[in-house]
Amino acid sequence: MGASKTDFFTTEQNEVASLFKALSHPARIAIIEYLLKVDTCICGDIVNELPLAQPTVSQHLKELKNANIIKGNIEGTAICYCLNLDTLKKIEHYFGTITSHLSSKCC
Amino acid sequence: MGASKTDFFTTEQNEVASLFKALSHPARIAIIEYLLKVDTCICGDIVNELPLAQPTVSQHLKELKNANIIKGNIEGTAICYCLNLDTLKKIEHYFGTITSHLSSKCC
DNA sequence: TTGTTTTATCGTAATATTGCAATATAATAA
DNA sequence: TTATTATATTGCAATATTACGATAAAACAA
Numbered sequence A, B: 001m002g003a004s005k006t007d008f009f010t011t012e013q014n015e016v017a018s019l020f021k022a023l024s025h026p027a028r029i030a031i032i033e034y035l036l037k038v039d040t041c042i043c044g045d046i047v048n049e050l051p052l053a054q055p056t057v058s059q060h061l062k063e064l065k066n067a068n069i070i071k072g073n074i075e076g077t078a079i080c081y082c083l084n085l086d087t088l089k090k091i092e093h094y095f096g097t098i099t100s101h102l103s104s105k106c107c
Numbered sequence C: 001t002t003g004t005t006t007t008a009t010c011g012t013a014a015t016a017t018t019g020c021a022a023t024a025t026a027a028t029a030a
Numbered sequence D: 001t002t003a004t005t006a007t008a009t010t011g012c013a014a015t016a017t018t019a020c021g022a023t024a025a026a027a028c029a030a
Helices: A011-022 A026-038 A054-066 A085-101 B011-022 B026-038 B054-066 B085-101
Strands: A070-075 A078-083 B070-075 B078-083
Touching (some): A011 A054, A011 A085, A026 A070, A026 A078, A026 B085, A054 A070, A085 B026, A085 B085, B011 B054, B011 B085, B026 B070, B026 B078, B054 B070
Antiparallel strands (some): B070 B078
């Protein structure tokens, strides 16, 4: 064997894990930080910002889109990408719940 | 090729990505949520809580420990695991920075 | 000492991810 | 129409992850 035993965990646990999987590559972190830095929709130049070939960047963008971390709108020949505030807030809230429920008396 | 081109990204981007990689498996999310639920150090019964064999659980615990998401203290024969509040707060802060810097005018 | 319990490591098979060349698709320009 | 430009998809090789049986190691009990 070797594949994840997805079926043995709850839907929520699988969803949370796949959200973090989308964030688990430095190229995808770089994309997020670039979109944050320019603070606007970006049409086109993400490929030029990364040290990776165009098909590879396209693949990473697809993963971020599938996880709803970024949104992509078609603007003529180019595609306009930007961060999805809702999803990012959801992740922030997930950790907020953890840290607020956690007593520091432990260990 | 196929391996991550780690060298082409910043140290910080690689560190953030590997923190999320530690969170990218439902078994590790289940471990975190279990430690949160019992709200105390757990000596031993994590293996019984998960639908995975003992070596597999041990491997997942090691990854969480390497990422500083959990701490493990030896207590005689057993090992006492608990969540590392500092790291979890660091992740929460990372998203807080993103969401607060992000204008919603986009897309 | 030997036995028991608990956790870690080794070895390996199954599966998933990463990266890119080649190619395809889509929108616009000339 | 044919170019051009921008992004997506396909196919495949290299590498990484996941899972677990077998085994080792560590701590304690008898």
